[in-house]
Every structure is written in C-alpha cells, then in structure tokens.
Amino acid sequence: EADIYQTPRYLVIGTGKKITLECSQTMGHDKMYWYQQDPGMELHLIHYSYGVNSTEKGDLSSESTVSRIRTEHFPLTLESARPSHTSQYLCASRDAVTGEQFFGPGTRLTVL
Amino acid sequence: EDQVTQSPEALRLQEGESSSLNCSYTVSGLRGLFWYRQDPGKGPEFLFTLYSAGEEKEKERLKATLTKKESFLHITAPKPEDSATYLCAVQAHSSYKLIFGSGTRLLVRP
Numbered sequence: 001e002a003d004i005y006q007t008p009r010y011l012v013i014g015t016g017k018k019i020t021l022e023c024s025q026t027m028g029h030d031k032m033y034w035y036q037q038d039p040g041m042e043l044h045l046i047h048y049s050y051g052v053n054s055t056e057k058g059d060l061s062s063e064s065t066v067s068r069i070r071t072e073h074f075p076l077t078l079e080s081a082r083p084s085h086t087s088q089y090l091c092a093s094r095d096a097v098t099g100e101q102f103f104g105p106g107t108r109l110t111v112l
Numbered sequence: 113e114d115q116v117t118q119s120p121e122a123l124r125l126q127e128g129e130s131s132s133l134n135c136s137y138t139v140s141g142l143r144g145l146f147w148y149r150q151d152p153g154k155g156p157e158f159l160f161t162l163y164s165a166g167e168e169k170e171k172e173r174l175k176a177t178l179t180k181k182e183s184f185l186h187i188t189a190p191k192p193e194d195s196a197t198y199l200c201a202v203q204a205h206s207s208y209k210l211i212f213g214s215g216t217r218l219l220v221r222p
Contacts, residue, residue, distance in 0.1 A: 006155075031208055042214045043156075043199070050208065058209075090155050099144045099203055101210055103155035 003027055006091050006104035013081055014112050021076045021107045023091030031094040032074040033101065036060060036087050043090065049074055081111045114139045118200050118213035125190055125220050133185040133216045135200030145183050146210065147176050148199040156199055159185075190220045 004025040013019060025032070030051040035043040035058075045058030049068040063085070064078050074093075078085055091104040115138045125131055137145065144163050148156035160169045162178040169176050173194065175186040185198055197217045201210040 033209075039152075040217075043212045045209060048209065088153070092155075094208070098161060100146065100158055100161055101201075102158060103148075106153070106155045108153065 004091065004093055004102055004104040006089075006107050008107060009105060010108050010110075012110045012112065015080075015082055017081050017111075019078050019081055019109070021089055021091075021109070023074045023076070023104055024072050025074075025093040025102075025104075026072060027093060027095070027102070028071065029093035029095060029102075030071065031096065032068070033092040033094070034058070034064075034066060034074070034076050035090040035092065036062065037090060037106075038087050047076065081109075083111045085109060086111050114202065114204055114207075114211045116200055116202055116211050116213035118198075118216050120216060121214070122217045123219070125187075125218070127191055127220055127222050128189045130186070130188045130190070132187070133198055133218070135183040135185070135213055136181060137183070137200075137202045137211075138181075139202045139204045139211070141205040143203045143205045143207075145178055146201045146203070147183070147185055148201065150197045150199055150215070152197075159198075187218070190218075192220045192222050194218065195220045 007022045034047040044060035046062040047066040090106045092101045094101045117136045147159040150156040160176040165180045197215040199215045201212045
C-alpha cells in the first residue's frame with residue numbers, strides 16, 4: 001500500500017482566500033506530481049518535481065504554485081482562490097526503479 | 113506526439129459477464145504502460161505495469177496484456193465491486209511524466 005497523504009480531504013472556501021494543499025510521502029521518492037481532475041474527466045498534470053528545490057510547470061496551465069524544500073513534502077498553494085479553481089487535486093510520487101506512480105486520496109476543493 | 117486512447121468510454125456488464133477494455137497508445141519509446149482503478153472521489157489505485165510486448169499480468173479477476181500498439185484489460189466473471197473507472201497511462205523513455213487516457217467507466221450490475 002502506498003504511503004502518500006493529502007490534507008485536507010475536502011475544503012470549501014470563499015473567493016480571494018489563500019490556501020495550501022498539503023502532500024507528503026514516506027517512500028523516499030524523488031519525483032512528485034500534482035494533477036487536477038474534474039468529475040468524470042481526465043487527469044491533467046499541473047506541476048512536477050524531480051527532487052528537492054526542483055519544480056516544473058505541467059501540461060495544464062495553473063495559477064497555483066508549488067515548493068519542494070524536503071523530499072517528503074510537496075505543498076501546492078493558491079494565493080487567491082477563485083470559483084474556477086474548484087476541482088479535485090491529486091498528488092502522486094513515483095518509484096524510480098519501476099516507474100510506478102502512487103496517488104494520494106486527493107483534495108476536493110470548492111471555491112464559492 | 114505521445115497519446116493514449118481508451119475504449120469504450122463506458123461499459124455496462126451483468127455480474128459474471130466477461131469483457132475487455134482497450135488502451136491504444138502512441139509513444140516514442142515505451143518505458144512502461146500502467147493500469148489504474150479509480151473509484152469516485154478517490155485517487156487512482158495502481159493495478160499493473162507492463163514493460164514490453166507480449167507481457168501479461170494478473171490480479172484476481174483482472175488480466176492485463178500488451179502489444180506494440182495497445183493493451184487490454186480483461187475482466188473475467190466481474191462482480192459489482194469491480195465497478196470503477198479504469199485508467200491507462202504510458203511513459204516514454206525520455207520523460208518522467210505519465211500520459212493518461214480518459215478512462216473507461218465500468219458498471220457491473222448484480
């Protein structure tokens with residue numbers, strides 16, 4: 001079973017608020033990812049990291065930012081949330097040997 | 113351009129009615145093909161990795177196979193608890209990213 005955690009699981013906030021979605025993994029994986037997924041739709045990569053102090057934008061443009069100060073921690077921040085940010089956010093980490101990505105349970109964000 | 117296409121988009125089966133899900137892919141040098149199961153409101157759960165044509169893997173009622181152009185996920189005698197969205201993804205040798213298909217929504221009726 002993958003040891004990757006996301007908090008909060010659900011978040012309802014008002015427009016203009018700053019939020020941080022937490023993601024942590026205990027597997028020692030260097031590579032981590034953030035995906036955005038609307039209900040019934042595809043996963044879209046919004047950020048990834050090769051390791052500490054390394055972050056890159058994904059395929060889908062996002063107003064969020066990420067940081068990677070520690071291997072196990074990969075938080076995502078929205079400086080000013082808007083209703084268009086309403087979605088599910090999934091964090092994943094990758095096993096360098098097998099290439100397998102393991103996903104967290106997700107954070108369902110609703111911006112009113 | 114690396115691409116993954118899954119079919120059908122949705123599949124309804126009666127309990128015990130075996131079937132197959134298809135994943136067609138185009139990738140510049142396949143490093144691995146991955147199958148995931150996703151339940152509503154949850155993160156994808158890893159099922160299988162296939163690395164080369166001819167490879168097969170099994171887990172309970174699921175069997176995944178791989179050719180040079182596509183992969184199949186065979187479901188034998190499915191049960192209602194197999195209802196979920198099944199996602200296929202590929203990774204190229206030159207990339208750290210997975211390219212996901214849009215998934216097949218499977219509903220198994222008792």
